[in-house]
Amino acid sequence: LPKISANAYGALSISLDTPQPNIPRYGASAAETSEGIVLIGGYDGEGQYVAQIEKYDETTNKWLNPFPITSLARAFQGSVSVAGRAYLMGGYGNNGISKEVYSFNGSSYKYEGQMPAGAYAMGAASDDADIYTIGGVNNDGYLSDFRRYNVKTKVWQTLPDLPVKCGYSKAACWNGFVYVFGGANESGCLSDVYRFNIAENQWETCASMNIARSHMEIYQANDKLYLLGGQVNYTEDGKDGIINQLNGWTAL
Numbered sequence: 243l244p245k246i247s248a249n250a251y252g253a254l255s256i257s258l259d260t261p262q263p264n265i266p267r268y269g270a271s272a273a274e275t276s277e278g279i280v281l282i283g284g285y286d287g288e289g290q291y292v293a294q295i296e297k298y299d300e301t302t303n304k305w306l307n308p309f310p311i312t313s314l315a316r317a318f319q320g321s322v323s324v325a326g327r328a329y330l331m332g333g334y335g336n337n338g339i340s341k342e343v344y345s346f347n348g349s350s351y352k353y354e355g356q357m358p359a360g361a362y363a364m365g366a367a368s369d370d371a372d373i374y375t376i377g378g379v380n381n382d383g384y385l386s387d388f389r390r391y392n393v394k395t396k397v398w399q400t401l402p403d404l405p406v407k408c409g410y411s412k413a414a415c416w417n418g419f420v421y422v423f424g425g426a427n428e429s430g431c432l433s434d435v436y437r438f439n440i441a442e443n444q445w446e447t448c449a450s451m452n453i454a455r456s457h458m459e460i461y462q463a464n465d466k467l468y469l470l471g472g473q474v475n476y477t478e479d480g481k482d483g484i485i486n487q488l489n490g491w492t493a494l
Contacts, residue, residue, distance in 0.1 A: 277348025
């Protein structure tokens with residue numbers, strides 16, 4: 243089986259026979275770095291934001307002993323992998339909503355600057371040159387903000403707003419588009435799917451998901467995007483589904 247990141251709250255599952263991480267957490271960021279797959283941040287459900295980083299060892303099929311990085315102790319950070327580094331943006335921690343950006347190579351981290359505005363629960367995606375952040379939540383509520391960050395120049399660019407305000411969505415860069423799936427806002431969980439045409443600089447509406455959901459995970463394989471798990475109205479697990487290039491959905 244391929245290795246898949248999947249959990250309703252952003253925690254990590256590598257495959258069916260992978261052991262659980264050492265520290266229970268939700269709202270964590272799972273990312274692949276040059277030193278392996280890591281689990282960063284999250285909330286332990288008992289009033290603590292988790293500072294311990296866990297690294298998965300594929301050779302032994304074990305999670306290695308955690309080590310702390312206090313600056314990354316946040317939940318619901320936007321996270322993507324670019325050139326062997328996990329980029330972590332925003333999130334919510336002991337000091338409230340963050341707009342800080344860090345990168346992490348698996349053993350050490352680097353401060354990369356700040357986003358134009360703080361947010362958590364953003365959708366995030368990368369095409370290996372630019373990082374896109376979509377929506378999220380701040381003190382005023384759900385957001386439709388859409389921005390692009392170049393990892394070399396460290397410059398942020400504001401792009402046309404997402405057609406709907408939402409947080410807890412999932413995003414992916416694929417074939418010249420930035421796809422955004424589901425999420426939630428004041429009206430509940432969403433089935434909406436949009437894609438941003440990078441060349442045309444505009445949003446397009448795609449076929450909706452069969453089941454409205456938030457907090458899901460995404461995996462790309464064999465020219466398809468797989469959505470896994472998630473929540474329906476914050477109480478039920480969603481069914482898995484796939485979207486192909488014809489924007490058609492199939493229940494698995």
